[in-house]
Amino acid sequence: MNDRIEFRFSGSGGQGLILAGIILADAAAIYEDKNAVQTQSYGPEARGGSSKSEVIVSDSPIEYPKATKVDYMVALTQESFNKYIDDVKETGIVIADKELVTDFSKARGKLYVIDMVKSAREELGKVLGLNIIALGVLVEISGIVSHESIKNALIKRVPSGFEDYNKKAIEIGFKLGKEIKNNN
Amino acid sequence: MAKNIKLMQGNEAIAEGAIIAGCNFFAGYPITPSSEIAELLSSKLPKTGGVFLQMEDEISALGAVLGAALGGAKAITASSGPGISLKQEHIGYASMSEIPCVIVNVMRGGPSTGLPTLPAQSDIMQAKWGTHGDHAIIAIVPSSVNESLYETIRAFNLSIKYRTPVLILTDEIIGHMREKVVVPDKSDVDIIDVKLPDVPPEEYNPYNYTSGAVTPLAPMGEGYRYHVTGLIHGETGFPSQKTETIKNAQNWLIDKIYKNIEDIEKFDEFQTEDADILVVAYGSTSRSTRQAVMMARTAGIKAGMFRPITIWPFPEKQISNLSKRIKKILVPEMNMGQIILEIQRNACESQVYGLNVVTGEPITPDQIYAKIKEIAES
Amino acid sequence: MIKTKFDYDKYLRKNTLPHIWCPGCGDGIILKALLRAIDKCEYPKDDVVVASGIGCASRLPGYVDFNTIHTTHGRALTFATGIKMFKPRLKVIAISGDGDALAIGGNHFIHAARRNIDITMIIFNNYTYGMTGGQYSPTQPLGTYSTTTSFGSIEQPFDACNLAQAAGATWVGRSTSYHAVQLEKFIVSALKHTGFSVLEVITNCHISFGRRNKMKSPVEMVKYQKEKAIPIRSAENMSDEELAGRFKTGIFLENTDKPEFSSEYRKMAETLKTK
Structure with missing residues (x-):
C-alpha cells in the first residue's frame, strides 16, 4: 500500500474544490488507468464554511476512501488550513495561497506559499479559476498525472464555453508550480 | 469493444444501474445525501420514455411508486433516514400487497434529523423491522460505486422475481464518493422484465400462497382486473379474516423469501x-x-x-x-x-x-x- | 317514457357482497350513481382504475369490477398519481372520505389540485370517522358532537370545495346522496373533465354522526341533506344569516384552460426525444 498517495483540497464552499478533486481523480482513473477515489466533506452551507475534497491515487485497489496521512494539501482559506492540516504527513507538502492564508503557526510538512490569487487577478482578470490554478500547481509539484491527462479531464468537466479560460488557468498553475520547484 | 469506464459517484451509479435495469419510473422527495439520484433521473427518465416525479412528501413518493408499479412500471424511490422513516407504512403495503419496487436508503447519522451530510450504518435493523407486522424483506448493502450500479440491477430483478420491495442501503460515503465504474451494456447483464401472466384474465388470481411459485403481478390496464388491498387477503386479492387464509398469507410473505434464500443471498x-x-x-x-x-x-x-x-x-x-x-x-x-x-x-x-x-x-x-x-x- | 332498469351486475363483484356499510348508509347510493355514470361515459372496465384510502367510503373499490386499489389511509391520490402518470390512457378515480381526503391526506389533496392531474376525486363527506367509531373530522360542523368532541366541536371545519378551488383543481362540485339524479350527472361531468376534478358528496352516517346530533335515523339525515342543500344560484340571493348551517350544491368551477399535468409531461418528454 506504499503507492497510495493522498491529496486534499481545502477551502470554503463555492471555491470549486470538489470539482478540482473530481478532475484530478478523472485524470488518474480514466486517462492514466490508475485507481482513484474522490470524496468530500462539507457542512450545511452551499457557500462559505470550510470544506474539503480528497483524492486517493494508487496502483492497487483503494479500500479506505478518505485521506488519513495526507501527502499533498491545498489550502485556500485560513480556516481550512488550520482545520485540516493535522493529518498532513511529516514529509507532506502543503500549498497555501499567499493572500488567503497568512498565519502559519500550525504548519506541518513542507510549506509552499504561492501567489495564486494574485496571478489569477493579473493573468485571468478575475479570481474565478483559482481552483484550477491550484490544481495545476498540485499536478506540477506532485507529478501524479501528466499535463495531457489533467487537461483532458479538465476539458471534459468544465462548462462549454469556458474551456480556454480553464486551460489558461491550469497553465498558470503549471508555471507557478515549476517556479516553486525550481526555487526549492 | 472498449470497456465503458467512467468515474462516477455512488448515487450516480444507482441512477445509471436503474436505467440499465429498465427502470421507467421514479418518484421521490429531496433529502440529503440521496438527492443526486433524483436529480440524475429527472434528466434521464423523460428522455427514455420514463416518468420522473418530485412528490409533495416522502409518503406520497412511495405511494406513487407503488401506483406506477401496479401499472407495470419498474419503479424506484430514494431517500435517507427521516424519509425512510416516513415511508415505512408504504414499505409494509408493498410487502403485504406484493408490489415490486426498489427503495434506496443513502444512510446518514440519526436518530431524527441527525447528521444530514455525514455517514452512518444505523438503519440496518430499521430495514428489517421498520414497518409493523410480520414480513420478510430483501436488503442489499453495496460497498463500492461499481457494486452500487450492479446491485441496483439485481435489486430490480429480485423485486420482480419475488414481488417484494427491495431496499438498497448505501451510506453517505458510498453515495458521494467517486470511483471507477465499468458501465455494462444492457445486453451484457441479466434483466428480468415485467410480464403478463401465463393464464388468461378469467383464470388469473393475483396471489398464490400454496404452490410455492410467485405469481406474476399483472400490470393494471391490460385486461386483468383485480383488487389490491393492504388488508390480509386471499389468493383472489379480496380481504379475508378466515383463519386459514390469514395463516397462509402470513406464512407466504416469509416463506417466499426465506425458502429462496440461496437465490437471494x-x-x-x-x-x-x-x-x-x-x-x-x-x-x-x-x-x-x-x-x-x-x-x-x-x-x-x-x-x-x-x-x-x-x-x-x-x-x-x-x-x-x-x-x-x-x-x-x-x-x-x-x-x-x-x-x-x-x-x-x-x-x-x-x-x-x-x-x-x-x-x-x-x-x-x-x-x-x-x-x-x-x-x-x- | 319507459326507463329500462340499469344493470348494476355488469359492474359489481357479487362475490364480495354484501358490503360492509350499515343499513341506511348513503355510500351505496353514491356507488350506484358512480356505476351509472361510468356506464354513461362508456369507459371499458379494463381502462378504469379506482383507488381509495382507508375508511367506510374507501371500501368501495372492493365491490366494483375495475382495476381497484385499496391503499393506505389518506394516500389514494398518491397511488392514483403514480399510475396515471405511468399509464395516462387509464381513467383514474379516487374515492376518499372526509378524514381520509382532508385530514391525513390533505397534503396530497392540495398537491394533486395544484398539478391539475387528470384524476376524478369523489369525497364522501359524512362529517365523521365512521369506521373507527365516530370521532370528529375536519369537516364536522362547529358545535356538533362526536366521540372526541363531547362538549361540541370548537374547530373550524374545512370547506372541501373552497379548498379544492384555492389549491388549483379545475372542476369542483358538490352534491348529496339524497340528490341521486343530480349526483350521477355531476359524476359524469367530473369524469369527462380533463384535469383534477373534485366532487364532494354529502352523505349520511346516522350511526356515528347522526345519533350524536339529533338525527339518529337515516330518514332524518336524508331530510337534513334535502333541507340544508342550497343550489348555488339560490344561494346568490341569500344573506349570510340565511346561509348559516346550510351548504351550497352545484358545479362551482369548470375550467378547461389550465394545462393538465400528465399530458404536459408527455409533451415535454416528446420534445426531448426529438432532440
Whole structure:
C-alpha cells in the first residue's frame, strides 16, 4: 500500500474544490488507468464554511476512501488550513495561497506559499479559476498525472464555453508550480 | 469493444444501474445525501420514455411508486433516514400487497434529523423491522460505486422475481464518493422484465400462497382486473379474516423469501480459509476492514473477512458454519451495534466482539486493525 | 317514457357482497350513481382504475369490477398519481372520505389540485370517522358532537370545495346522496373533465354522526341533506344569516384552460426525444 498517495483540497464552499478533486481523480482513473477515489466533506452551507475534497491515487485497489496521512494539501482559506492540516504527513507538502492564508503557526510538512490569487487577478482578470490554478500547481509539484491527462479531464468537466479560460488557468498553475520547484 | 469506464459517484451509479435495469419510473422527495439520484433521473427518465416525479412528501413518493408499479412500471424511490422513516407504512403495503419496487436508503447519522451530510450504518435493523407486522424483506448493502450500479440491477430483478420491495442501503460515503465504474451494456447483464401472466384474465388470481411459485403481478390496464388491498387477503386479492387464509398469507410473505434464500443471498469472503479471527463487515466499513485484514496478515495475525452483500435475509447459514471453525468474530459497524445481534444469534460457538464507531466519520483501517490485534492477544 | 332498469351486475363483484356499510348508509347510493355514470361515459372496465384510502367510503373499490386499489389511509391520490402518470390512457378515480381526503391526506389533496392531474376525486363527506367509531373530522360542523368532541366541536371545519378551488383543481362540485339524479350527472361531468376534478358528496352516517346530533335515523339525515342543500344560484340571493348551517350544491368551477399535468409531461418528454 506504499503507492497510495493522498491529496486534499481545502477551502470554503463555492471555491470549486470538489470539482478540482473530481478532475484530478478523472485524470488518474480514466486517462492514466490508475485507481482513484474522490470524496468530500462539507457542512450545511452551499457557500462559505470550510470544506474539503480528497483524492486517493494508487496502483492497487483503494479500500479506505478518505485521506488519513495526507501527502499533498491545498489550502485556500485560513480556516481550512488550520482545520485540516493535522493529518498532513511529516514529509507532506502543503500549498497555501499567499493572500488567503497568512498565519502559519500550525504548519506541518513542507510549506509552499504561492501567489495564486494574485496571478489569477493579473493573468485571468478575475479570481474565478483559482481552483484550477491550484490544481495545476498540485499536478506540477506532485507529478501524479501528466499535463495531457489533467487537461483532458479538465476539458471534459468544465462548462462549454469556458474551456480556454480553464486551460489558461491550469497553465498558470503549471508555471507557478515549476517556479516553486525550481526555487526549492 | 472498449470497456465503458467512467468515474462516477455512488448515487450516480444507482441512477445509471436503474436505467440499465429498465427502470421507467421514479418518484421521490429531496433529502440529503440521496438527492443526486433524483436529480440524475429527472434528466434521464423523460428522455427514455420514463416518468420522473418530485412528490409533495416522502409518503406520497412511495405511494406513487407503488401506483406506477401496479401499472407495470419498474419503479424506484430514494431517500435517507427521516424519509425512510416516513415511508415505512408504504414499505409494509408493498410487502403485504406484493408490489415490486426498489427503495434506496443513502444512510446518514440519526436518530431524527441527525447528521444530514455525514455517514452512518444505523438503519440496518430499521430495514428489517421498520414497518409493523410480520414480513420478510430483501436488503442489499453495496460497498463500492461499481457494486452500487450492479446491485441496483439485481435489486430490480429480485423485486420482480419475488414481488417484494427491495431496499438498497448505501451510506453517505458510498453515495458521494467517486470511483471507477465499468458501465455494462444492457445486453451484457441479466434483466428480468415485467410480464403478463401465463393464464388468461378469467383464470388469473393475483396471489398464490400454496404452490410455492410467485405469481406474476399483472400490470393494471391490460385486461386483468383485480383488487389490491393492504388488508390480509386471499389468493383472489379480496380481504379475508378466515383463519386459514390469514395463516397462509402470513406464512407466504416469509416463506417466499426465506425458502429462496440461496437465490437471494450474496456475499464475499476474503482470506477466511485459515482465519483465526473473522471480521464481519458490510458496506463502506468493509473497505476499511479489507485493508485492516491485510495489515493484520502482514503482522502475522490470521484475520479474514466475511462481507454480506445481501444483508436481509441475513446469511445465517454461512455465519453459523464459519463459527464452527473461527472462534473469534469482530463486527465493526458505524452504529451502536446492530448486525452484531444477528452474528451473536448465529455464531453460537464463537466469541463475538463489536467495534461501534458513531462519530460521523467512517471507521478507519487503523481502528479495526487495533481491535483485531487486541482480540488476537486476548 | 319507459326507463329500462340499469344493470348494476355488469359492474359489481357479487362475490364480495354484501358490503360492509350499515343499513341506511348513503355510500351505496353514491356507488350506484358512480356505476351509472361510468356506464354513461362508456369507459371499458379494463381502462378504469379506482383507488381509495382507508375508511367506510374507501371500501368501495372492493365491490366494483375495475382495476381497484385499496391503499393506505389518506394516500389514494398518491397511488392514483403514480399510475396515471405511468399509464395516462387509464381513467383514474379516487374515492376518499372526509378524514381520509382532508385530514391525513390533505397534503396530497392540495398537491394533486395544484398539478391539475387528470384524476376524478369523489369525497364522501359524512362529517365523521365512521369506521373507527365516530370521532370528529375536519369537516364536522362547529358545535356538533362526536366521540372526541363531547362538549361540541370548537374547530373550524374545512370547506372541501373552497379548498379544492384555492389549491388549483379545475372542476369542483358538490352534491348529496339524497340528490341521486343530480349526483350521477355531476359524476359524469367530473369524469369527462380533463384535469383534477373534485366532487364532494354529502352523505349520511346516522350511526356515528347522526345519533350524536339529533338525527339518529337515516330518514332524518336524508331530510337534513334535502333541507340544508342550497343550489348555488339560490344561494346568490341569500344573506349570510340565511346561509348559516346550510351548504351550497352545484358545479362551482369548470375550467378547461389550465394545462393538465400528465399530458404536459408527455409533451415535454416528446420534445426531448426529438432532440
